[in-house]
Amino acid sequence: MGEELHRCDNCGRTYREEELAEIHDFWGRVSPGEIMPSGECPQCHALCYPQREEPDRSDRTRIVILLDGGRIDQVLSDAPLDFAVLDPDTEGCDEDEIKTVTIYQEPEEVWFHLREGTVDPERVHRIFTDIDR
Secondary structure (H helix, E strand, O other): OOOOEEEEOOOOOEEEHHHOEOOOOHHHHOOOOOOOOOEEOOOOOOEEEEOOOOOOOOOOOOEEEEEEOOEEEEEEEOOOOEEEEEEOOOOOOOHHHEEEEEOOOOEEEEEEEEEEOEEOHHHHHHHHHHHHO
């Protein structure tokens, strides 16, 4: 395991512990019960915290669900996938759009729609990278 890094909560820069500045006005900036900062950013003077180690997720399929007005507009993924949209509100639905499925414990009637996701690994990667910043 490598050396622990500390990430600035403001600018996102990472530092080794010995590079961090002393926290000025500690009790004015940190309240009881909050996560303990490891130092102050030497660049922007915001608080830095130990960078948590993320589990390796390279073997997982990533999916982005884009909504427009609360409705599914597009489903993007980095690998081929099929997905089902289910809604227990079947009022006004045609009979051929209703199936009985067991989602939780008991079978229930639901409106369903089966679709294929759009495979766009570059876009999915870019979105997850932006989120992880």
